[in-house]
Every structure is written in structure tokens, then in C-alpha cells.
Amino acid sequence: MATSSRLYRWFDERLAVGAFGKFLWAQSLKPVPKHINGSFTLGTAAAFLFLCQVVTGILLSLYYQPTFDHAYDSVAAINQSISAGWLIRAVHVWGSHLMVLVMLLHMIRVFCYAGYKKPRELTWVLGGLLFLTTLALCFTGAMLPMDQLAYWGTKVATAILSELPGLGHALLTVVRGGEDVTQTTLSRFFILHILILPAVVMGLIGLHIFLVRRLGISTREDVDVEQKVGYETLMQQQGMPFYPRHALKEILTVIVVFATMITLAVLAPKGLGAKADLMQTESGIRPEWYLLPFYQLVKYFPEWLGFLFVNGLLLLLVLLPFLDRTGGRTPEKRRKALWIGGIVLTLVVLVGILGALSNREMTLFGKRVQFDDQGMPSAVEKK
Amino acid sequence: MKIWIAVLITLLAVPLDAWCQSQDSKKCLECHNPAHDSKVTTTDHAVHMKARISCQTCHGDDDVDPVAVPAHSFKDGFRGRAWDLHFPTFCRTCHTTQADFFERGKHGEATRGGKIRGCVECHNFRGTEPLVHAEAPRHRNLREYCLRCHKEGTAGSLVGTTFRDLFDKQADGAGRVQARLDMLSSTPGVDVSDETDRMTEAHAGFQRMRSAQHSMLIDEVVTLARDVSKQQTSSEMSLERKESALGRRVVWLIAFLLLLALTAGVIFIKFRRIIKSEREKTS
Numbered sequence: 001m002a003t004s005s006r007l008y009r010w011f012d013e014r015l016a017v018g019a020f021g022k023f024l025w026a027q028s029l030k031p032v033p034k035h036i037n038g039s040f041t042l043g044t045a046a047a048f049l050f051l052c053q054v055v056t057g058i059l060l061s062l063y064y065q066p067t068f069d070h071a072y073d074s075v076a077a078i079n080q081s082i083s084a085g086w087l088i089r090a091v092h093v094w095g096s097h098l099m100v101l102v103m104l105l106h107m108i109r110v111f112c113y114a115g116y117k118k119p120r121e122l123t124w125v126l127g128g129l130l131f132l133t134t135l136a137l138c139f140t141g142a143m144l145p146m147d148q149l150a151y152w153g154t155k156v157a158t159a160i161l162s163e164l165p166g167l168g169h170a171l172l173t174v175v176r177g178g179e180d181v182t183q184t185t186l187s188r189f190f191i192l193h194i195l196i197l198p199a200v201v202m203g204l205i206g207l208h209i210f211l212v213r214r215l216g217i218s219t220r221e222d223v224d225v226e227q228k229v230g231y232e233t234l235m236q237q238q239g240m241p242f243y244p245r246h247a248l249k250e251i252l253t254v255i256v257v258f259a260t261m262i263t264l265a266v267l268a269p270k271g272l273g274a275k276a277d278l279m280q281t282e283s284g285i286r287p288e289w290y291l292l293p294f295y296q297l298v299k300y301f302p303e304w305l306g307f308l309f310v311n312g313l314l315l316l317l318v319l320l321p322f323l324d325r326t327g328g329r330t331p332e333k334r335r336k337a338l339w340i341g342g343i344v345l346t347l348v349v350l351v352g353i354l355g356a357l358s359n360r361e362m363t364l365f366g367k368r369v370q371f372d373d374q375g376m377p378s379a380v381e382k383k
Numbered sequence: 384m385k386i387w388i389a390v391l392i393t394l395l396a397v398p399l400d401a402w403c404q405s406q407d408s409k410k411c412l413e414c415h416n417p418a419h420d421s422k423v424t425t426t427d428h429a430v431h432m433k434a435r436i437s438c439q440t441c442h443g444d445d446d447v448d449p450v451a452v453p454a455h456s457f458k459d460g461f462r463g464r465a466w467d468l469h470f471p472t473f474c475r476t477c478h479t480t481q482a483d484f485f486e487r488g489k490h491g492e493a494t495r496g497g498k499i500r501g502c503v504e505c506h507n508f509r510g511t512e513p514l515v516h517a518e519a520p521r522h523r524n525l526r527e528y529c530l531r532c533h534k535e536g537t538a539g540s541l542v543g544t545t546f547r548d549l550f551d552k553q554a555d556g557a558g559r560v561q562a563r564l565d566m567l568s569s570t571p572g573v574d575v576s577d578e579t580d581r582m583t584e585a586h587a588g589f590q591r592m593r594s595a596q597h598s599m600l601i602d603e604v605v606t607l608a609r610d611v612s613k614q615q616t617s618s619e620m621s622l623e624r625k626e627s628a629l630g631r632r633v634v635w636l637i638a639f640l641l642l643l644a645l646t647a648g649v650i651f652i653k654f655r656r657i658i659k660s661e662r663e664k665t666s
Contacts, residue, residue, distance in 0.1 A: 080571070080573065080574045080576075081574040081576065084572075085572070086571035086572030087572065089571070090571065244654050244657045244658055244661070245654075245658060247654070248650070248651065248654035248655075251647075251650055251654075252647055252650070252651065255643055255647045256647075258643065259640055259644075262636070262639060262640075263636060263640065266632055266633070266635075266636045267633075267636070269571035269572060271569060271570075272571075
């Protein structure tokens, strides 16, 4: 008997490797609806990006020092002097951007195909929570370099919590670990970023995938038809095995996402701002693109109302399956929902653009224009 | 004409006032203001003014209570007009290294012999004019200045020309390397700490050159200039290597993308074959 066969037998006797392999093979042959296209691979792409974040995050943590005095210098060393440190950090940063983008596209796809409807409500809720946890991961990670933007950005963003009536101050103290952004805040954000939130994401991904496998990818049939006929019967009639057709699309999407991430990392590596100066307020603090709509929306409401409004919107997003109880899945039967979704998405993008433009001065069509805090333009008079 | 003089005096008074207001010599301006005293002049570019050195630093007196009477009292430390004092002893108070070099050289010898007036001979002091806070001679027409004493073609003028060429060359080189250094230091993945250290050393060497030129000893300055050049050249070569390594990043990226595309192609072909054989089986 060949050595490899002997080794396989040795492991199989102890770990039931063969049985596990058979289970995976059966899973790969489980039928999926025939209508699924390339956009149905975004979930796998997001999971792949999370895996990249874990790997690059572990590598970065080998050199990163989570202390107020040394955090900046350690990131500067990663960026400048440690071999390939700049690349690992750039992949980590661009990976986070791509992860948020791919998750957003995945959610839009699920919404368009009405994949959140009965019996897949929980799959959507878990996906929504996964998205919010990812945003929290990005937010906590943004503080770690301890440059001017990181420090003052954290200070400004956490200060919003204090505007909440009643609980506000207590929440702020819990998040910051005191009144101000200090070493305790950095320690808390670090532990959240490398331990607690990744564990939550892993758990949510596991549950999400379990539900996707258990309930299957939604068909194009109405909810009641799918329930009446049964998912398995429908799949026997109009399904196809996951392997090889859809598996090929998944692999190709992962390759494209990986290539995009590496290209961005090499061509636009992430620099580092000036070291955080606790006495020198940084002007022009602006969150990353994915938080811009929230950042801008808060400005349109007085005090804590903005915070509640933004959180209310996010809650509505997570609870979408319980708000849209209609049974249709095809676009013809969901015109109203698609219109509302389209309008909301357009508004969110517009508000985000206003957020990006606010408090800036630029030349538009040959004229100098100034955008105020609300993002409204006004011509700059020549002196 | 009177209007122009008034404008000129006002223009001169503004920077001087701003300077003295922030110093401990506000009271001096009450009388010694360009508006009343034609001997008081200064400019924004004056090195001493930029260094925020007060009137008392050179003229002496009690800087805690600089009122009119003690300000002119020798008992309280008033030194009077700075140019009445012996140079370079007075300037040595701050410019020790330059004064040391100066005294070692021919200009020091000439000063001791009473032929020239020391530092102020070159540093913005012109006979009857009052002492304006020293400005480097490089800001003015040096050639014209040196030729007052050294005829063209003489050893003295040769030294001056050599110094001017050396300093121009070093300054140009330093500017060129610094621009490259600034560009690369903000590029992630490029460690320029060695080059930064070398350029700091080169800058210190350049400062030594500036001090050593006061000796007018050409060999000494040329040796220092050689050291500075060596540091600059090695930094520049090293930065060039790093710049070309930066260009190679794109080459590596293209190679990596091609490899990924190849992998994707192989997987695609393999899967198409599987799909085809399965279709044949079903049919």
C-alpha cells in the first residue's frame, strides 16, 4: 500500500476524513436554481475577502503595538521598513473597502431577487447584522494607526454617542473607557477589532452559510408556490447541481476579486498621516466612503434625532423581511418594492456625495464653489 | 518726495514694531522708531529679526525694565552702539564657530592689523550706515563686494569665486536630493531612513562649510565640500535604486495578474470539459 493511502487510512480511522469528504461532495451536488448567475457569487466573494482580512490582520498584529506611544511608530515601521509590510497593510485596507462594497452589492442582489422572503427571513437578518458588524470592524480598525485622522476621527465619531438623551454619556464612557479618547480606548478598539468582532463575524458567517445551505437559494416562484410544491420538488424539476457550473462562477469571481484587491494595493498603497497630536485638532475630518451617508444624515437633524434616525434606518434594513410581506418574487410582481428600494438607494448615494462635498471648496465648470456643512453649494466671491 | 519718505518710514516701522512688540524691547521703540530716528532701519528678511533677537541682545541694558534712563546707563549693562565694539569679539557671543574660523584666516589677521573692520566688513555694514542686523553677504552682489578689496584675477578673488561655485554646487545638489527624498519618504514600502540620516549629515557638513569659509582657507573648505558631496552622491544613488525598485512593483503586479489570468483560464477550460462530459452523459 502506498504511503499516501496509508496516511489517509490513518487519519480516516481517527477523524473520519472520508465521511467528511463525502458530506462536502454531497453538498456540492445539492441542486441550486437554474436562474442563478454571476451576481449570486458575491456572498462567497465577501467570505473570501473576510478570510484575506484575517490572514493579513494576523500578519499585521505581529508588528503592531497597541499603545498610545508606540502605535503610530509601529504602523510607520510596517509601512516603511518591514519587508512587504506596506503590501500586507495595503491589502488589509483595500480588502476592507472591497468587503463592504461586495457586501452592499450582495444585499442589493438579494433585495432585487427577493431572496429575503419566507422562509429566508433569518438569513437576511443575519446578513444585515453581518454587514453592521463589518462596519464596526472597519470603524475600530480605523483608529489603530493613531495618526491625526484616526485619533480625531474616533474622537468626533464617539462624541455623537453623548448626544443621546439619558444613556448617551454612559454609552460614551463605555465605548471610550472614560471621558476622553485615551490608551483605554485604543486597547478596547484593538481587542474589539482583532478578537471580539472577528469572532462575531465568523459566527454570523457560519450561521448564514448554514441557513443558505439548509433553506437553499430562493427560486423565482412566489412564496406560497414554493411552500406548497416544496423546495426539493422544485429543485428536482428546475434545479441544477452546484458543481460544476456554479462552482466555476464562484472560483472565477474569487480570482477577479483577489486580482482587484492586489492591483489596488500595489498601485494605491495606503500612506500614513501625521502622528496624532492631542493638542492640535485636525480639520476636514471625514469618514470612509461607506459611512459618509450616515455622517451627512446626522447633520440634518437636531442633536440626538440624527443618531436615532440613522439607527432607525439601519434597523429597518435589518428587519426588511418583516416589512415586505408580499409573496411575489419576479420584478413584475414587485414593482412598488423595487421603486422604493431604488429611490432609497439613490437618496443614500446622493446624501453620501453631499457628505463628501461638504465643507470643501473646489472649481466646478470654471467657477470656484464652496460647499457648506449641509453640502449646499455657493459661489465664492473673488477678492 | 515727502510723501514717499513718509510711506517708506511707515513701511519700515510696521515690521520693526511687530518685531519689537513681541520682544522685551517695546520701550526702545518709543524713541528709536524709524518715524523719529532715521538711523533705525530693518527689514523682514534680516536674519536677526527672523531669529527674534531683541534690541537688548546686542545693545545691552536691563531687559526686565527697559525704561529710558537705565536703558542708556552703562551701570545697567548698556553697551551702546554695537559697531563701536571690537569685531569679531562681539559677534562671537553667538557665532562662536564662525568667529574661530575667521580669526584663523587672513581676514582675521587683517582685522587684528586694523586694516578691516571684522565681521561687519562683509555682513551688511557700509561705513556711515548704521548697523542693520547682520545679513549674509550672499544676499547681495558678492562679486562687487569682494572686488572692492581684491582685484579680479588675484588670489583673493580666486578664493571668492571658488567658494561661490562650491556653495552653489552643494546647494543645488542638496535641493535635488531632498526633492527625491521627500517624494520617496511618503511612498509606502520605501524605507529612506538611511538616506535621511546621510542627508542630515550632509546638511551638518554644509553648515560646517559655511562656518569654515570664514577662514578663507580654501583646502579646508574643499575637503569639507568633498565629504558633503560624497554623502549627497551616495544618497542620490541609493534613492535612484529605490526609485527603480518602485517601477519594478508594476512589473511584478503585471506578472502576478498574468499568472492569475492563466490560472483562471486553466480552471475555466477544465470545468467546461467537466460540464460537457456531464451533458453528454445526461443526453
